[in-house]
Amino acid sequence: MGSDALFGDMVAARIAAVVFLALIAPSGALAQVELAGSWIPRAFEDVPNGGIPVDYTALPLNDEARIRALSYSEAQLAMIERQCEGWPQFYLVEGPFGLKIWSDTEPAKGAVVSWTIGAWEDRAPLVIWMDGRPHPPAHAEHTRGGFTTGRWEGNTLVARTTHMKAGFLRKNGPPNSDLTTMTTRFFRHGDLLTVLMVVEDPIYLAEPYVLSKTYQLDATPLLAVGPPCVTAYEGQEPGAGVPHFLPEKNPFIDELTTLLHIPREAVLGEVRTLYPEYRKEMKDRYIAPPPCTRNCGRVPTR
Amino acid sequence: MIGPRTAAAALLAAALIASPARPQAQAAAKVSAPIDLTGYWVSFVTEDWRYRMVTPPRGDYRNVPVTREALRVLNAWNPAADQAAGEACKSYGAAGLMRVPGRFRITWQDDTTLRVDSDAGMQTRLLRFASSPAGRPERTWQGTSAARWDARSLTVVTTNMRAGYLRKNGVPYSEHATMTEYFDVAPHPSGGQLLVVTAVVVDPQYLELPYITSANFKKEPDGSRWDPMPCSATW
Numbered sequence: 005m006g007s008d009a010l011f012g013d014m015v016a017a018r019i020a021a022v023v024f025l026a027l028i029a030p031s032g033a034l035a036q037v038e039l040a041g042s043w044i045p046r047a048f049e050d051v052p053n054g055g056i057p058v059d060y061t062a063l064p065l066n067d068e069a070r071i072r073a074l075s076y077s078e079a080q081l082a083m084i085e086r087q088c089e090g091w092p093q094f095y096l097v098e099g100p101f102g103l104k105i106w107s108d109t110e111p112a113k114g115a116v117v118s119w120t121i122g123a124w125e126d127r128a129p130l131v132i133w134m135d136g137r138p139h140p141p142a143h144a145e146h147t148r149g150g151f152t153t154g155r156w157e158g159n160t161l162v163a164r165t166t167h168m169k170a171g172f173l174r175k176n177g178p179p180n181s182d183l184t185t186m187t188t189r190f191f192r193h194g195d196l197l198t199v200l201m202v203v204e205d206p207i208y209l210a211e212p213y214v215l216s217k218t219y220q221l222d223a224t225p226l227l228a229v230g231p232p233c234v235t236a237y238e239g240q241e242p243g244a245g246v247p248h249f250l251p252e253k254n255p256f257i258d259e260l261t262t263l264l265h266i267p268r269e270a271v272l273g274e275v276r277t278l279y280p281e282y283r284k285e286m287k288d289r290y291i292a293p294p295p296c297t298r299n300c301g302r303v304p305t306r
Numbered sequence: 307m308i309g310p311r312t313a314a315a316a317l318l319a320a321a322l323i324a325s326p327a328r329p330q331a332q333a334a335a336k337v338s339a340p341i342d343l344t345g346y347w348v349s350f351v352t353e354d355w356r357y358r359m360v361t362p363p364r365g366d367y368r369n370v371p372v373t374r375e376a377l378r379v380l381n382a383w384n385p386a387a388d389q390a391a392g393e394a395c396k397s398y399g400a401a402g403l404m405r406v407p408g409r410f411r412i413t414w415q416d417d418t419t420l421r422v423d424s425d426a427g428m429q430t431r432l433l434r435f436a437s438s439p440a441g442r443p444e445r446t447w448q449g450t451s452a453a454r455w456d457a458r459s460l461t462v463v464t465t466n467m468r469a470g471y472l473r474k475n476g477v478p479y480s481e482h483a484t485m486t487e488y489f490d491v492a493p494h495p496s497g498g499q500l501l502v503v504t505a506v507v508v509d510p511q512y513l514e515l516p517y518i519t520s521a522n523f524k525k526e527p528d529g530s531r532w533d534p535m536p537c538s539a540t541w
Contacts, residue, residue, distance in 0.1 A: 062353060062354075197323045202494075204495055294362045
């Protein structure tokens with residue numbers, strides 16, 4: 005056997021080995037995609053920040069959540085001790101900001117230990133641990149950022165967050181409990197990143213709350229941290245109590261109905277209002293609102 | 307000199323590495339499907355409720371990056387005139403259909419064509435993995451859709467649409483619009499599956515920027531809630 009033949013056999017053996025390893029390797033190990041970068045939001049769907057005090061449309065709330073939401077006053081945000089309270093992690097999809105994503109690696113082999121989505125002023129960073137560490141025990145401390153582990157399913161990063169503090173599903177008061185968990189999937193398609201988020205809460209949600217939002221990779225770097233939250237006097241005197249409404253006396257309960265003729269059960273986030281049957285149910289009683297005359301959309305440039 | 311075993315190994319590697327997304331493999335799209343999209347899917351509206359579940363007020367185009375020309379069109383929206391002119395399906399065209407609340411039945415029409423039927427508006431989309439016939443077909447509400455598998459996702463590019471509405475209240479897209487969609491699936495925590503369809507609509511006439519949305523669906527066990535309703539311009 006000559007040296008060429010020997011060389012050929014070695015090449016064949018190596019190719020076969022590569023193919024064999026490719027076949028037996030876990031799909032997640034082969035199929036990871038790069039997520040690092042600055043992703044700007046493509047906010048062409050409503051940003052559910054609660055511009056109207058009582059607008060719980062599109063939320064699957066239960067009765068207890070509705071009562072708590074109706075008792076909420078946004079004036080609470082002016083209280084010194086609540087100004088820097090921050091929002092739960094699902095605000096990263098609900099909020100108007102972009103995502104700054106990076107990975108941290110261990111030094112010996114370069115394996116990804118964690119992915120991090122940078123913080124904003126009012127949201128903690130989301131650290132997604134990829135090194136197989138377990139979630140803390142159920143009664144471990146809950147933090148604003150929670151605890152998140154991740155894994156790859158093909159090209160999709162799947163992250164599961166637990167141990168968040170109680171907070172709000174939206175800025176206008178629908179609550180979430182500290183038993184809330186969040187499963188987030190990151191689907192990358194070229195320079196687009198679609199984030200699918202499933203929020204589960206056995207206390208306040210009638211069914212899982214599902215959100216999705218798409219971001220676009222951008223060359224302009226986003227900051228990895230938001231500005232520091234600084235408290236200031238915003239009109240609420242210390243010791244003046246917690247601004248609130250009695251649930252049955254919330255003065256804003258009919259604002260959206262008056263403005264856009266949306267039925268009250270939809271305004272209050274009844275779960276049946278999310279499904280097509282409800283559209284049929286409404287058909288004969290819905291009266292079209294008057295034409296939009298202001299704040300109808302951004303002014304075109306061309 | 308490379309021996310026959312080397313060549314055989316290289317061929318084997320090439321065959322295995324060839325992605326299902328490669329054009330030559332799309333002919334077996336049904337067999338090579340990396341995800342199962344078939345079945346009944348119901349939309350559940352957890353975003354843009356006021357723009358999807360009810361007909362928004364005339365002139366409300368919030369969050370849609372329209373041009374001035376589009377503004378003129380949407381402010382002149384007249385649903386009764388659309389209905390009378392036989393144009394009731396304008397808001398059920400491909401660029402708007404997946405955001406209309408309803409149910410979608412996805413089946414394989416043949417080995418290379420995924421068929422998407424909607425009960426709302428009773429529309430049919432054909433997502434073709436094989437090349438379309440030569441020549442430019444007539445424009446339709448659902449246009450011509452070219453599909454391919456990309457890893458564990460379905461990518462669909464739709465062209466040749468009739469002009470229609472992105473929203474029920476007459477926010478327009480033109481016949482020059484193209485749409486790229488990405489279909490991704492995930493497990494639902496209560497069992498079953500979720501489907502998220504990310505859509506990018508590009509329209510040089512009526513949009514200043516690509517209009518990007520994502521609609522969410524849940525898989526249903528059967529078609530017992532399938533309820534076909536014809537197009538309506540007024541509701």
